[in-house]
Amino acid sequence: MDYSALWAAGLHAFSLWPLLSLCAGVALGLVVGSIPGLNDTITLAVLVPVTFAMPPDIAFPLLVGVYCSACFGGSFPAILLKIPGTASSVLTAIDGHAMVKQGKAGMALGIATYSSTFAGTLSALVLVFFAPLLAQYALKFGPAEYFSLSVLGLSTVVGMGAGNAMKSAFACLLGLLVAMIGMSPEAGFPRFTFGSFWLFEGLPLTPILIGLFGLSVVFEMLSTRAETAAGDRIDRTPIRFGDMLLSASMIKRLLPTWLSASALGNLIGILPGAGMLVAIYLAYERVRRRFGERCGQGLPEGVAAPEAANNSVVASSMVPLLSLGIPGNSTSALFLGALLIQGLRPGPGLFEASPDVAYLIVICFVIANLMMFPLGLLLARLVPNLIRAIPQPLLAASIACLCLTGAYAIGNSVFGVVVAVCFGGIGFVFNRLQVPLSPFILALVLAPVIERAFFQSMALSNGSFTYFVTQPLSAGMLLFTLLFLLWPLGRRYFRRRQQALAS
Template identity: 85%
Template sequence: MDYSALLAAGAHAFSLWPLLSLLAGVSLGLVVGSIPGLNDTITLAVLVPITFALPSNIAFPLLVGVYCSACFGGAFPAILLKIPGTASSVLTAVDGHAMTRQGRAGQALGIATYSSTFAGTLSALVLIFFAPILAQYALRFGPAEYFALCILGLSTVVGMGAGNAMKSALACLLGLLVAMIGMSPESGYPRFTSGNFWLYEGLPLTPILIGLFGLSVVFEMLSSERSNARDKGADEVPVRFADMLLPWSMVRRLLPTWLNASALGNLVGVLPGAGMLVAIYMAYERVRRKFGERCGQGLPEGIAAPEAANNSVVASSMVPLLSLGIPGNSTSALFLGALLIQGLRPGPSLFTDTPDIAYLIVICFLIANLAMFPLGLLLARIIPNMIRSVPRALLAAAIACLCFTGAFAIGNSVFGIMVAVAFGIIGFMFNRLQVPLSPFILALVLAPVIERAFFQSMSLSGGSVAYFVTQPLSAAMLLFTLIFMVWPLGKLIIRRRRQVPG
């Protein structure tokens, strides 16, 4: 690790404009995360095209601030209204709202704030120390290793699909098919273009993400008959600042839960494609096994575990992106677009060619998580009132306008809007059919890397498939891929054998 570059990036991060940009991003993330229907992915999808006009030292602190704080902001409506502001707050709503009904809303918000800050800071340290080290080893990666790594990333979203392995596999397949649209890198002939010259370069990634995560939410709002539903019991819940400051006894009680959930979150975050929801459910399941029926009744650990897990995934998911050029989840895939817009190429060369920007990004993750604590406590009394005052119809119209603007700005073309609308409908259908989006996005991003690495490997080996298993690192990753693929089948067989009497 280049400690001199790390210290220089840290000093630069505390200069006026980068620091203001980072604090603005943290504040914006808390606000958008607390508004049901908005999340970090939608916000980043809208902001990424805007960053084209911003210097790198202002654009990336802004994006990092939003990414770090948005999943925590979703805890506000989850706890107060039992309306998860983001998908990562679904389990927070269970025990969090139960505490609100018991008159402990302030304590619940305090637990969420402490848990998010603690786990996010640990995750940022993982990013700081492991991303540059992994980038150094990544220089030894050849085509076979990149191919095996991408296949491993796709297998994780199938094998860790939380009971949804078939739908995850289907989403992966659809993502691979969509990625094949355009010119073949091997033969140079167009594929699935139907003679449309707009498709020769393939479908643009950012409008696809805007449609899947932005316009799909608009369609969901317009179709929901319960969009104006509110939990009347939480309308007048008082939130006092003193209640949000946890006593040392509560901190000591929650510390093992924070450490366990953070370890799970960092492990899942580093795995390409595993996803935040996997970490949340794994962490909450451990709490449920320990406390049994007390879960769901206002258990503090029921808030601490999912909040620590989701925030620990945030920074660790950037480790494979910055060091290997492979996004850890669909949100970090937007960072890939931001880096490319700024003329940077994520991967092993990022820390050697542009160390100032690479280390600035990792340092900003640490500062953003530390800034999230005071800002979270401050906004915890302001944001709940904002949540109740925003009409859903107005929110849907604002999201649609921002999505159309961002999709058009990518190529100054209506084609971007058409792509966004098409994938907005696809995203809406995925949500209704409960098909996960992360496998689709990961397959879409990894497909070009897989294809390029495969053909390069075939060229180096003279067309021998055995080349992939003769390379030690590639063989090890393919072995893990096999384990992830057979894992759901093994669990199903074990479950059925236990159900058979005798």
């Protein structure tokens, strides 16, 4: 590592225009993330062409600020309204909104802010100091390892069943079925398209999430009296800064959760294509296994774990991009376009050919995460209080408009709106039947990864299934998957045996 170039980039990052650009990016990301239907990917997709006319030391701080803060901004509506502003806030909504119902909205928002800042800063430091080392481990992941990792993530459905295993399994199977819509990656043959060209590329994920978590809430509001819905969903007590500041005892309590979720998020983030959702589900499952039935009832660790996991993936996903030229996820892939627009080529030679830009990017990740703390506390107070001041009918209409606008903006097509409305109805039915949405979403996200990795592994091994167990990393993850599946069954068996002996 060239420490002199790192020091020079750090000094330049604190100059006027790069710092203002970074601050604007963080603020924009927080606002965009708090709007259901909009996320960092959409925002960066709009901003990347704009950066063509900007110098690199202004363009990249702006993009870094949006990328770092957007997933944290999604926690605001997730906690207050149980509507994830971004896909990464899906699990934050569970315990976060339960804390709101208990009159602890300020604490929930504070935990999200502290967790995001801590994990994001730690991930940024990992990017600065350990990018080459972590990139070497990422190179060892082939199709078999991706398959095993995805199966490991999908096996969390059993643990998340928590006495509702049949409904969780049903939701998981339905998610796998929906994910099969579109063209087969192996044969190129359309599946479940029913002759409609709209379905050839499959159903878009973001409109599905908008419908499940946004429009389903609107349908629920319409099906109940306005005053009942308002009293159930929103606590009108203003949020104060003091409510969001965590005590020393709470910080000490949450520190192990932050560290474990951050470590997991960093490991997942450096694997190209593994995705943020895998990290947050695995981190949340660790909390669920530790606290059992308390999870989902307003547990602080239930907010801290997913928020720490998703923000730790942000900077670590840049490791394979900057070190190898391989995007870690769809959002970091937009950075690839931004680098190419500026005439830069990401990869091992980036730090040698353009050390000023490369080290400026990694330093901006550190500064952006530190900026998130004061700006997050400020907007966490202003945005929720603004939402709470809106009358309930107007709030429902606003949510519907934002959701439908976001669904349309994904592909500039009415098809996204149709998908959002349909899955809004499905989410409404799921809520009424108490069918969990988490297994459905996890299966929907992991199914393409599993299918693609499986066929690639079969091609490499000439159709031999032993390929998955002859690869050490793959075999290890499959072993953990087996233990993951057997642990709840074994625990239930021993519990029944103890009850039988006691009686």
